[in-house]
Amino acid sequence: MTPALLESFPPFNPEVRLQPPAIERWRRGTGTDVEFVHVLDSGRPGPTAMVVALTHGNELCGAIALDTLLRQDVKPLRGRLVLVFANVEAFGRFNAVEPFSSRCVDEDMNRVWDDAVLRGARHSAELRRARELAPFVDAADVLLDLHSMQEAGAPALTICGMTDKSVPLARALGQPETLLVDTGHAAGLRLIDRGGFADPGSDRQAVLVECGSHWEPASAEMALDVTLRFLRHLAMVDADWADAQLRVPAPERQRLVRVGEGVTAVTPEFRFLVPTHHLKVVPKAGTPLAEDGGRLWLTPHDECVLIMPSRRAGMAGQTMVRLGRYES
Ligand SMILES: [Zn+2]
Numbered sequence: 001m002t003p004a005l006l007e008s009f010p011p012f013n014p015e016v017r018l019q020p021p022a023i024e025r026w027r028r029g030t031g032t033d034v035e036f037v038h039v040l041d042s043g044r045p046g047p048t049a050m051v052v053a054l055t056h057g058n059e060l061c062g063a064i065a066l067d068t069l070l071r072q073d074v075k076p077l078r079g080r081l082v083l084v085f086a087n088v089e090a091f092g093r094f095n096a097v098e099p100f101s102s103r104c105v106d107e108d109m110n111r112v113w114d115d116a117v118l119r120g121a122r123h124s125a126e127l128r129r130a131r132e133l134a135p136f137v138d139a140a141d142v143l144l145d146l147h148s149m150q151e152a153g154a155p156a157l158t159i160c161g162m163t164d165k166s167v168p169l170a171r172a173l174g175q176p177e178t179l180l181v182d183t184g185h186a187a188g189l190r191l192i193d194r195g196g197f198a199d200p201g202s203d204r205q206a207v208l209v210e211c212g213s214h215w216e217p218a219s220a221e222m223a224l225d226v227t228l229r230f231l232r233h234l235a236m237v238d239a240d241w242a243d244a245q246l247r248v249p250a251p252e253r254q255r256l257v258r259v260g261e262g263v264t265a266v267t268p269e270f271r272f273l274v275p276t277h278h279l280k281v282v283p284k285a286g287t288p289l290a291e292d293g294g295r296l297w298l299t300p301h302d303e304c305v306l307i308m309p310s311r312r313a314g315m316a317g318q319t320m321v322r323l324g325r326y327e328s
Pocket residue numbers: 055056059147148
């Protein structure tokens with residue numbers, strides 16, 4: 001067992017190759033008193049579209065994309081475009097020497113979006129900000145939440161939520177290659193799963209795009225690429241203007257991974273038993289995948305796809321990896 005255990009935790013020394021953008025200039029909101037929220041109203045009928053960066057304070061790619069658009073003075077041709085820098089308090093603590101520590105201040109801001117939590121009595125820096133942002137979220141017809149991942153070289157993917165209703169949006173963007181329909185997180189509701197976004201009876205759609213590895217320039221290019229495609233799809237910007245700024249080749253086809261079981265740590269002793277990397281395929285069902293305080297996790301089916309395995313030490317309740325299969 002020992003060699004496998006060692007192999008499952010390769011040295012991980014992230015190289016921070018992105019500069020945090022200077023977003024202070026966007027502190028004063030547009031069309032609202034809420035800081036770092038810019039409501040750009042065309043004055044014409046159309047959807048209310050929202051693009052969110054910095055749900056996680058150390059994921060710079062989305063902030064770079066929004067900063068780029070705001071510096072270009074982007075204006076929607078129809079509807080309302082809402083650009084949001086979410087966890088600015090965590091982002092303000094970003095430090096390239098310890099880049100992981102500014103993911104959040106008190107708690108994961110992408111697990112607080114259930115009304116029971118938002119309207120509950122609990123307090124945290126993230127809840128305070130989420131409570132400010134909730135009215136904008138709830139007014140959005142369509143939402144794009146920009147993130148990045150911890151694994152070096154990780155290919156981008158779109159999380160379409162827990163139902164298929166936002167898959168057409170992800171396909172309309174044409175980027176990135178891998179699309180995921182998953183089962184959410186035991187630790188709390190994500191932004192894309194809030195309210196109508198998760199209701200098959202509602203027209204509202206939301207996707208979360210993991211644009212690549214934290215702090216790799218490719219993630220910032222992907223974040224801008226996906227955002228431009230999002231605005232073009234909604235006919236909110238001139239298509240030629242958007243196309244002229246696309247830098248990332250589109251994949252020939254997009255592939256959908258349907259996620260079944262999430263592996264959630266029960267104890268701090270959680271350990272992977274096989275080398276893991278994002279989108280790794282484990283060929284055989286029944287392969288020992290992890291152990292956790294005496295419990296053994298086996299792959300539940302052949303061709304099991306590992307989604308975003310965590311490299312952090314196990315914490316009770318933390319999703320360590322999700323397991324899926326490609327839909328043919
Ligand atoms: Zn994130």
